[in-house]
Amino acid sequence: MTHNTTTSTRWTPYDSEVQYLMSTWGDGYFTVGDNGHVAVTTREATMDIRRVVDTLVERGVTFPILIRFQDVLHGRVVQLNEAFRDAITELSYENTYNGVYPIKVNQLHEVVEEVLDAGRPYGMGLECGSKAELIAALPHLERDDTLLICNGYKDQTSVDLILTGQLLGKNVIPVMEKYDEFLALMAASRQRHIDTQFGVRVRLTTAGAGKWADSGGDLSKFGISIPELVRLMDQLKEWDRMDAFKLLHFHLGSQISDIRSLKKAVKEITQVYVQLRDRGCPVEYLDVGGGLGVNYGASYASDDDGINYSLQEYANAVVQTIKEVCDMHNAPHPVIISESGRALTAHHSVLVVNTLGMYRKDEVEPDFAPQDDAHQVVLDLTETLSWITSETELDLAQLLEAFHDAAGKRQEADTLFGFGYLSLEEKALAERLYWSVCRRVNRMLHAMDEEEVLPPELEALDTHLVDQCLCDFSVFQSALDHWAIGQRFPIVPLQRLDEEPDRRAVLVDLTCDSDGKVSSYVSANDDRRFMDMHALRPNEPYYLGFFLMGAYQDIMGDTHNLFGRVSEAHVYADDQEEDGFYVEKIIPGTTVQDMLALVQYFPQDLHSRMNKIIRTKIDDGTIRPKRGFELLEQYKAVFNQHTYYTRHDP
Numbered sequence: 001m002t003h004n005t006t007t008s009t010r011w012t013p014y015d016s017e018v019q020y021l022m023s024t025w026g027d028g029y030f031t032v033g034d035n036g037h038v039a040v041t042t043r044e045a046t047m048d049i050r051r052v053v054d055t056l057v058e059r060g061v062t063f064p065i066l067i068r069f070q071d072v073l074h075g076r077v078v079q080l081n082e083a084f085r086d087a088i089t090e091l092s093y094e095n096t097y098n099g100v101y102p103i104k105v106n107q108l109h110e111v112v113e114e115v116l117d118a119g120r121p122y123g124m125g126l127e128c129g130s131k132a133e134l135i136a137a138l139p140h141l142e143r144d145d146t147l148l149i150c151n152g153y154k155d156q157t158s159v160d161l162i163l164t165g166q167l168l169g170k171n172v173i174p175v176m177e178k179y180d181e182f183l184a185l186m187a188a189s190r191q192r193h194i195d196t197q198f199g200v201r202v203r204l205t206t207a208g209a210g211k212w213a214d215s216g217g218d219l220s221k222f223g224i225s226i227p228e229l230v231r232l233m234d235q236l237k238e239w240d241r242m243d244a245f246k247l248l249h250f251h252l253g254s255q256i257s258d259i260r261s262l263k264k265a266v267k268e269i270t271q272v273y274v275q276l277r278d279r280g281c282p283v284e285y286l287d288v289g290g291g292l293g294v295n296y297g298a299s300y301a302s303d304d305d306g307i308n309y310s311l312q313e314y315a316n317a318v319v320q321t322i323k324e325v326c327d328m329h330n331a332p333h334p335v336i337i338s339e340s341g342r343a344l345t346a347h348h349s350v351l352v353v354n355t356l357g358m359y360r361k362d363e364v365e366p367d368f369a370p371q372d373d374a375h376q377v378v379l380d381l382t383e384t385l386s387w388i389t390s391e392t393e394l395d396l397a398q399l400l401e402a403f404h405d406a407a408g409k410r411q412e413a414d415t416l417f418g419f420g421y422l423s424l425e426e427k428a429l430a431e432r433l434y435w436s437v438c439r440r441v442n443r444m445l446h447a448m449d450e451e452e453v454l455p456p457e458l459e460a461l462d463t464h465l466v467d468q469c470l471c472d473f474s475v476f477q478s479a480l481d482h483w484a485i486g487q488r489f490p491i492v493p494l495q496r497l498d499e500e501p502d503r504r505a506v507l508v509d510l511t512c513d514s515d516g517k518v519s520s521y522v523s524a525n526d527d528r529r530f531m532d533m534h535a536l537r538p539n540e541p542y543y544l545g546f547f548l549m550g551a552y553q554d555i556m557g558d559t560h561n562l563f564g565r566v567s568e569a570h571v572y573a574d575d576q577e578e579d580g581f582y583v584e585k586i587i588p589g590t591t592v593q594d595m596l597a598l599v600q601y602f603p604q605d606l607h608s609r610m611n612k613i614i615r616t617k618i619d620d621g622t623i624r625p626k627r628g629f630e631l632l633e634q635y636k637a638v639f640n641q642h643t644y645y646t647r648h649d650p
């Protein structure tokens with residue numbers, strides 16, 4: 001039991017930061033202001049997120065809203081590059097770092113442009129993994145030396161496009177994932193008389209750790225094995241094209257949890273590098289792939305969502321390991337490339353979700369008294385309740401007894417109802433009394449000082465008594481990784497954080513899917529199945545912020561229940577503005593019509609079908625023609641509405 005209800009000191013915004021572990025995952029960007037609102041701080045200004053949401057609502061933006069804080073994205077790009085710069089200076093590394101942004105993490109044009117803009121002083125490039133991504137990335141290579149790394153298995157069209165990029169003098173490097181890809185590239189380059197360059201993804205024996213461990217190691221989908229690499233070298237020598245081999249690459253998988261597995265992989269790839277150099281192969285670039293992790297919740301612990309290193313430690317580990325192996329073999333230091341995606345984009349977007357209602361188990365009123373002719377089972381339950389309500393000091397054994405009494409009576413009520421001896425109203429009353437007893441017992445348990453080990457039935461009370469908070473969003477659209485792989489995202493109320501949260505709730509979404517809920521939370525509690533929040537007040541909006549949503553989530557979201565894309569707002573910090581920000585762009589969410597078109601329903605056909613039904617009813621006299629056409633208009637009007645909950649102002 002960690003709850004302590006005897007504290008008399010006032011709850012402060014700082015207490016909320018601790019409760020929601022904000023210093024762990026917030027990375028200095030997210031804090032709680034004195035007004036109890038979550039704030040985001042960038043170089044430019046500090047912005048009150050609740051204020052941003054209010055501004056958007058005033059401008060007619062509908063929930064859920066994904067807010068992109070472009071300055072946070074900018075800040076992360078700078079942070080990554082500076083970390084490598086520092087490591088290079090600190091360790092006297094004799095070459096440079098060159099980051100490339102893997103656009104699959106978030107392909108949105110504004111995101112890619114912001115990354116390129118922030119990374120321009122550092123020569124930041126791009127990475128693509130498919131044909132469509134290649135098409136999008138190629139025209140963004142402003143300078144000739146800007147890198148474009150092409151991963152993924154490539155077809156003839158992609159190979160031709162890559163060669164075209166090289167012909168135009170751009171620094172495009174296709175990475176060979178399979179041996180036959182290498183043969184295809186060389187054949188096409190000979191045919192077009194282009195001196196191509198390429199890299200090789202090596203299948204290392206080191207596997208990552210964590211959820212994406214299979215991306216590296218013997219079981220990985222992609223990569224050229226060591227025997228194939230030897231064959232490839234022989235082939236190049238025979239063609240006298242050793243000069244084309246420019247880059248070595250590996251990718252351990254996303255969210256590397258343990259820095260040791262990274263070091264091991266870097267050591268292994270550098271060993272390959274020095275041996276290739278030794279054989280006269282002029283490899284210039286060593287690409288350590290993605291995998292730089294983000295701390296979603298846990299501290300530096302061996303927790304599923306945690307990583308055991310900082311951004312700086314990651315950069316130091318890469319630079320130092322490469323340097324050590326190179327120096328040992330007198331090999332020149334290569335240009336270091338990393339393909340960090342998650343670590344750049346995760347922080348910058350916040351999903352804002354509106355709460356629609358809070359549901360809790362029905363209890364009896366505090367002054368409840370049964371009627372004289374009430375059923376015995378109701379009287380018994382009332383007696384148990386009065387007993388524990390009147391006592392202020394009960395020990396564990398007495399609380400257990402009270403709970404057993406109530407549970408037994410509730411079971412009895414169920415049985416009586418089954419045989420027809422109890423009315424619906426009496427059964428309802430019995431249930432409400434039962435929940436009142438449970439709530440009281442639970443409250444007294446939490447108030448007990450000692451760290452008692454509780455009997456399982458009392459331990460389970462927390463779960464049974466938890467509230468349900470209905471939220472206007474879809475887990476499948478906006479937090480796919482939560483549903484698919486149990487990824488936890490920090491969720492924090494955007495307001496009232498200067499008040500102690502007095503409710504524990506499970507967040508459920510709008511989909512008709514029992515999986516459509518958030519089942520695990522980032523919190524200081526031992527029990528992470530619930531979220532601490534405040535009781536909702538009538539006519540007072542209560543918004544929740546889902547943080548670290550910028551990597552993978554919005555781009556992988558699906559269309560379960562046809563909810564679709566959420567509204568989006570791009571916000572910039574500006575200390576010249578009164579509120580410290582301005583809204584640069586608003587992209588409305590998907591409409592009903594857009595979503596239906598995806599599954600081949602089209603307005604014309606639906607309208608005419610509905611029209612036919614209504615006409616039949618007019619013809620047979622069920623409704624008047626005027627009413628009939630009103631109903632049709634009402635049906636048609638919904639096509640342009642957004643798919644999420646639409647609030648009707650009376």
Ligand SMILES: *Cc1c(COP(=O)(O)O)cnc(C)c1O
Nearest residue numbers: 251254255290291339340341342
């Ligand atoms: C997905 C991927 C990345 C990005 O990984 P993050 O963990 O997001 O940094 C980088 N490189 C390759 C080859 C990838 O497949």
